[in-house]
Amino acid sequence: MRDPHSEAIEEQIIAQSMTNFERLPMLDVIFERFGLAFAAALKSFTSTVADVELSKLISTTYAGALRELPENCLLAIAREQGWDASFAVGMDGDFLYAALDLMLGGRGGPTAPKTTRGFTAIERRIGQTLAELMLRELASSFRQVAEVQFEVERMEGSVQLASISKPISPCVLANFRVKLGDTQGRISILLPHLAVEPIRPLLAKVFFGDRLGADQGWRDHLQERITQSNVKLTAVLHEVEVPLADVLGWTIGSTLDLHVGLDHEATVFCSGEPVFRGATGRRQNGAVALRITKDLTPSKEALHDLARD
Known part of the structure; x- marks a missing residue:
């Protein structure tokens, strides 16, 4: 059973x-x-x-x-x-x-x-x-x-x-x-x-x-903290490629031709990403300055889409 x-x-x-x-x-x-x-x-x-x-x-x-x-x-x-x-x-x-x-x-x-x-x-x-x-x-x-x-x-x-x-x-x-x-x-x-x-x-x-x-409220707080953060910017005037043999031949007093004119613009990087281009110059107090001429960041539409998400 x-x-x-x-x-x-x-x-x-x-x-x-x-x-x-x-x-x-x-x-x-x-x-x-x-x-x-x-x-x-x-x-x-x-x-x-x-x-x-x-x-x-x-x-x-x-x-x-x-x-x-x-x-x-x-x-x-x-x-x-x-x-x-x-x-x-x-x-x-x-x-x-x-x-x-x-x-x-x-x-x-x-x-x-x-x-x-x-x-x-x-x-x-x-x-x-x-x-x-x-x-x-x-x-x-x-x-x-x-x-x-x-x-x-x-x-x-x-x-x-x-x-x-x-x-x-x-x-x-x-x-x-x-x-x-x-x-x-x-x-x-x-x-x-x-x-x-x-x-x-x-x-x-x-x-x-x-x-x-x-x-x-949390989004506003996060946005405020981000906008108040400090970032490091690096302005690069020009980059050239030079053969290694020429570099090994450099000595004290060697002159390097960078092929940069007076109107050449520098590129500003943030964390390795290009963000602006600008013209370099000097202020009246002698300080080196840079005037932004082109925005290299993503389009405003893309940023607005990101903000909505």
Whole structure:
């Protein structure tokens, strides 16, 4: 007689072998960006200190992802018109009750003891508003790979009713810790692979670098520090090639003809790169000076494009 426990393990192994957990590196970047963006949006929405941190990102089956969600969880089933399937964003009771308390004039203190009751109509309505806020920031984070627009299809107060994919279908689950005032809650994004199939090749690319967030203050600070830095400039009047045999024949008193006229311009280098050309001369105080006549740096359009990036 076979052990039922062994049979259950075998079934799990078979199910795992049938599931293709394709690596989608760009989702890591998108969810990190979403955490930063949603924290700023939540702070503005609730008028209190908010912090959002990605705590867990796993690839699993849809059934396994549902088991990771808390029991007391309000789910928003969402969709993008160009995608073939829906996905879900979830909010646990602690986060939802804290946001509701702040929106109704509370101070963001500890929430009431946990309960397994269903969500009321007003809690569902506030939850949908928060879900729409999450989806707006998530869409903004996705736009570095594709232009998307998400909308809420329906709200579900039970995990069992959120049937948007087959139990063994591969999906990605992202859990975020949310600190809102003195309360810590949790939000989740459950993204079936089938939903992102239209942009899967873009998500599968390895990410090498891009802008993260839109902190203009940090950019201004970095630009200010760069413009205040000191650099070493070298003015080269002329360069000639001379045979080594002639160089070996030089002695003290030898005269070198550089073939430089009075109107010959010098080239100014910075870190080995040419930046200007200029005419040399002397000021009234006797100091040697150089008047810039040509800019050798990249075009202004290219610099503006670099600044926008």
